[in-house]
Amino acid sequence: MSNFLRDVQSKIHLREGIEGYRSILREIYRAGTISLKDLSQKVLIPIPVLSKIINYLIELEILDRIPVGILYTENGMQFIESELNFYGYGLSKCERCNGHPLYISPRWDELLYILEESYEKRPKVDTTLDQAFATAKTSLRRALLLYDKGALEGKKICLLGDDDYSSVAIALLFLGFFPENPRLIPDEMIVIDIDNRILEGIQNTVKEKTFNIKYKLWDYRLEIPQDLLNKFDTIMIDPPYSENGIRLTLSRAIDMLRDDPGREIYLSFAHRSAIKFLKIQEIITEMGLALMEITHRFNIYEGASILGNQTQILRLVTTETTKSLISPNIEYEEPIYTGQISATTRFYYCLKCHKTIEIGDIGQIKTIEKLKESGCPYCNSKGPFKIEGKVKNA
Secondary structure (H helix, E strand, C coil): CCHHHHHHHHHCCCCCCHHHHHHHHHHHHHHCCECHHHHHHHHCCCHHHHHHHHHHHHHCCCEEEECCEEEECHHHHHHHHHHHCCCCCCCCCCCCCCCCCCCCCHHHHHHHHHHHHHHCCCCCCCHHHCCCCECHHHHHHHHHHHHHCCCCECCEEEEECCCCCHHHHHHCHHHHCCCCCCCCCECEEEEEECCHHHHHHHHHHCCCCCCCEEEEECCCCCCCCHHHCCCECEEEECCCCCHHHHHHHHHHHHHHECCCCCCEEEEEECCCCHHHHHHHHHHHHHCCEEEEEEEEEEEEECCCCCCCCEEEEEEEEECCCCCCCCCCCCCCCCCCCHHHHCCEEEEEEECCCCCEEEEECCCCCCCHHHHHHHCCCCCCCCCCEEEEEEEECC
8 A cells, every 4th residue: 555645645634545645546547638618527536635635745745736737747647657556538528429428419409409409598597596507419319318228208207306307308308300390209297396587498499399299387395296296107307416315305206106116217417426325326216216226427417516516426226125215295304405504615716826725614714805915825826717617505
């Protein structure tokens, strides 16, 4: 075991352990130069944690930062090759799909164009509801995933929250098969959201009025309406990324699915450290759901996020022991949105010393104005500073 890895782990504790440090150093080595955001996506470690590690390794003169990204110093490169026996460089991926399990071929161009055009008209995100809009390609990939898994044909499906307009991609999926014959592939689809702006936007985009699509304004913290109980074969959710959020939305989904095994939930959720994801797995297991597949980096979102705008998607299947943990007949009063649970931290990059600075309620520097006034805590520079992103504190 490397003494160097043990030493840095003792300095800044990483939940992933020394192997987490090894993966960070390896990805930088193989990339040559890599941005903090891209590094976060590669190693699935949150930007706040990575920024502290990178700052420390810069202090050790192992790494350096330039405007285009993070790289090794000459001495750092020699040391790491000797200490960790790194060798070679990254492997090439398919230029078309970049290693993604679902390739969007040119036959989907018309639908993708419609999605991109409609996405430009989406309302402003409501951060109090943890809204973060996915890209058009992400919504199309979700629709293709459901089709690929047989979760659409002959099924009644529900999108429990759809600020990403995934329902639009599902409704218009016929354009990639038989565009001259408009048809809704599932037997029935209902779109549920707490934000009426989202529902109106989806309705205005899906102009095929003959399709069996229903829209319902509902806050799933409230008890489940009778007409939604035990009705669906497939439910797709992208809940608030809190334990309360996943516990509530999965419970609601279970009670809305038909009461027999083999029904599916497609859950989009943030990447987490092994110990934090274990807690999510425990909730899933306690509910009697089978975790059949996990696809990392499936969803891409607009704007900044804790793991570089990407999340995973999980395919869950009901079993004979599946049960919800929250009664469908009660109003849920615990906080589920991250704004109710934690404050926001922003990350700024000092263009002089190349280090990342945390700003927020839980840090020493509360605002960007205070940073400019007091100067960079590492080099005392009064700027300029470049924002790298912002996250909700877990």
